[in-house]
Amino acid sequence: MPPSKKASKKMSDTHKAALAEGREQxxxxxxxxxxxxxNKPKRxxxxxxxxxxxxxxxxxxALPSADPLKRLQLVQERLNLQKQLEAADQKVDLAALEADFVAVARDYSERKGISYAAWRELGVPTxxxxxxxxxxxxx
Structure with a gap:
């Protein structure tokens, strides 16, 4: 006997909307x-x-006169500094991100079962x- 095919169920529009809302949150x-x-403060x-x-x-x-091992370390330090400078130039609008977070955090927290303590441990301000x-x- 050939295996029976299960009828595929289509998602309702409300289910699709709920999934989209969850992804957006x-x-x-x-x-x-x-x-x-x-943006966490560094020590x-x-x-x-x-x-x-x-x-x-x-x-x-210092690079031209450095021995090969020291030159390697200097090159890596230069790369690290260049990366830090690029990151310093990219300003993040934390206020806008925080406003978006505030708008969805409660629903998200309730749906996922996330406690106040968990948010605090990740550094979310009181x-x-x-x-x-x-x-x-x-x-």
């Missing part, structure tokens, strides 16, 4: 969390654009969670 939450992580003295440029000049002066309607007693 996930994108907004992800963008905000990524921006928070990228130690903050590097300025000027100090990085100054160090790049020092590296360029004021942002309060604005989103996520409280300590949430999930």
């Amino acid at each position: 996930g994108r907004k939450v992800r963008r905000y969390l990524e921006a928070l992580e990228a 130690g003295r903050k590097r300025t654009t000027e100090s990085m440029q100054k160090r790049l000049e020092q590296i360029e002066r 004021s942002t969670l309060q604005a989103a309607g996520i409280t300590r007693g949430s999930s």
